[in-house]
Amino acid sequence: MNATPKPAGSEPSGSASTVLVASDLDRTLIYSTAALSLGMPDAQAPRLLCVEVHESKPLSYLTESAADELRALAAETVFVPTTTRTRKQYQRIRLPGDTQPKYAICANGGHLLVDGVTDPDWHAEVLRRVAESCAPLSEVRAYFTATTDLSWVRKHRVAEDLFAYLVVERERLPEEWLARFTEWAGERGWTVSLQGRKVYAVPRPLTKSAAVREVARRTGATLTLAAGDSLLDADLLLAADRGWRPGHGELADADWTAPHVEALAERGVAAGEEILRRFRTTARAHTAPRLNGAPAALPDPA
Numbered sequence: 391m392n393a394t395p396k397p398a399g400s401e402p403s404g405s406a407s408t409v410l411v412a413s414d415l416d417r418t419l420i421y422s423t424a425a426l427s428l429g430m431p432d433a434q435a436p437r438l439l440c441v442e443v444h445e446s447k448p449l450s451y452l453t454e455s456a457a458d459e460l461r462a463l464a465a466e467t468v469f470v471p472t473t474t475r476t477r478k479q480y481q482r483i484r485l486p487g488d489t490q491p492k493y494a495i496c497a498n499g500g501h502l503l504v505d506g507v508t509d510p511d512w513h514a515e516v517l518r519r520v521a522e523s524c525a526p527l528s529e530v531r532a533y534f535t536a537t538t539d540l541s542w543v544r545k546h547r548v549a550e551d552l553f554a555y556l557v558v559e560r561e562r563l564p565e566e567w568l569a570r571f572t573e574w575a576g577e578r579g580w581t582v583s584l585q586g587r588k589v590y591a592v593p594r595p596l597t598k599s600a601a602v603r604e605v606a607r608r609t610g611a612t613l614t615l616a617a618g619d620s621l622l623d624a625d626l627l628l629a630a631d632r633g634w635r636p637g638h639g640e641l642a643d644a645d646w647t648a649p650h651v652e653a654l655a656e657r658g659v660a661a662g663e664e665i666l667r668r669f670r671t672t673a674r675a676h677t678a679p680r681l682n683g684a685p686a687a688l689p690d691p692a
Contacts, residue, residue, distance in 0.1 A: 410611035414618035427658020524579035636661030
């Protein structure tokens, strides 16, 4: 990954061949019931493992095969969950494995968790960047209040005092409103992303890629792999050495890709399983014993 200014934090501690895997969670690795896309006969459906419970109800899943891959991946690499979720929302998730990851990125890069605790220096640096280049959150919230309609908006939400989103009735969301808001927000330094039933407004400096670069610096990573499905994951995928996106989601709908990013055909929970396989195959090739003084070549996309 390309270097960025180095805020206070640990110095690199990785080995000569440390692989960092930064992955979005929702609709990339884990899936709600509505997002599973189980198109096969019921008797052929994969066994599922619930990894999130909310208000005493199961909420998010991955396949048991994906769970096995994730356990192995976490043991072989520096695995970093990289999500737009708030810290509270992230902490509901119980990923497979004996321990939770040392590093996690929440609020689209606004919080870098180290052993479950926010790094205050990183958070302060993010707040400084946002204040310097973006209209205030209050202005975005005022726009929401003035222009939205209760016939298609279910909830207004603010996440970690960093960004805002709407929960909408997707089939009633006016396309002209979304286009107008996207233009308005862009002029003020904000990015708009439609993900499922949520319309996000996020300050441009608030990125997953910036936080992942910091983790790469601290761990001394020699290869960074990434995956994601939404517009808010594009910067993460572009900053990685190798990336994957599923066959569904905002990026797939826009036919978005890049030379080092592979667009998978799989959709739904099957895509999460395939992404984990690609992570492990690529990571193992990178850390394989050197041949004739040179590292093994990365495998071509299958």
